[in-house]
Amino acid sequence: PTLRLVTMVGSLRQGSYSAAIARTLAALAPDDVVIEPLASIGDLPHYNADTQADGFPAAVLAMAEAIQGADGVIIVTPEYNYSFPGVLKNALDWLSRVSPSPFARKPVALQSSSPGLLGGSRAQYQLRQVFIFLDAMMLNKPEVMIGQVATKVAGDPAMLTDAPTRDFVAGQIATFAEFIRRHG
Ligand code: FNR
Numbered sequence: 001p002t003l004r005l006v007t008m009v010g011s012l013r014q015g016s017y018s019a020a021i022a023r024t025l026a027a028l029a030p031d032d033v034v035i036e037p038l039a040s041i042g043d044l045p046h047y048n049a050d051t052q053a054d055g056f057p058a059a060v061l062a063m064a065e066a067i068q069g070a071d072g073v074i075i076v077t078p079e080y081n082y083s084f085p086g087v088l089k090n091a092l093d094w095l096s097r098v099s100p101s102p103f104a105r106k107p108v109a110l111q112s113s114s115p116g117l118l119g120g121s122r123a124q125y126q127l128r129q130v131f132i133f134l135d136a137m138m139l140n141k142p143e144v145m146i147g148q149v150a151t152k153v154a155g156d157p158a159m160l161t162d163a164p165t166r167d168f169v170a171g172q173i174a175t176f177a178e179f180i181r182r183h184g
Pocket of ligand 1: 011015016017018077078079080081083113114115118119120
């Protein structure tokens with residue numbers, strides 16, 4: 001059967017490299033894997049337990065439902081100050097309060113990028129720590145950390161165009177699909 005994956009982007013920027021990578025994934029997926037974007041994490045308010053006590057915002061519940069209904073999640077994020085952006089943590093904090101937890105036992109794969117050389121690797125390892133508590137089923141390898149991303153994305157709308165990087169990312173998606181079929 002066809003697998004349905006969703007992408008979550010850790011940047012709100014219009015010209016985001018992370019968004020460009022996420023937008024490219026559907027074209028790199030095997031025929032029996034569909035990849036669709038989640039709503040922007042910018043739609044979620046700042047986490048506040050008082051807001052939660054008044055009832056979860058509709059955008060949080062909609063995102064939780066979209067994740068629950070998906071076979072797996074691919075998170076594409078930049079690195080901010082050697083970690084992942086606060087807006088992404090905000091989304092994960094909201095989603096972690098929804099019951100049943102949308103990430104519990106959910107297959108999750110990570111991708112990061114940076115205009116620098118290290119491709120956001122430090123952000124990814126901090127994200128992995130958060131997902132231990134969320135009890136997601138994390139794909140370990142291959143690790144997609146795209147350095148010098150500004151030279152690997154082009155067009156309008158921007159897409160990942162660098163051929164070796166596209167092949168590598170396609171390999172991760174295929175491995176993720178296999179991982180989900182075996183363990184998901
Ligand atoms: C950055 N950037 C950055 N890059 C990096 O490799 N390591 C880092 O620690 C940081 N820190 C950082 C902090 C803040 C607040 C900003 C705004 C940026 C640069 C970052 O990788 C670059 O802006 C990316 O283009 C952001 O990703 P998107 O928006 O293109 O997806």
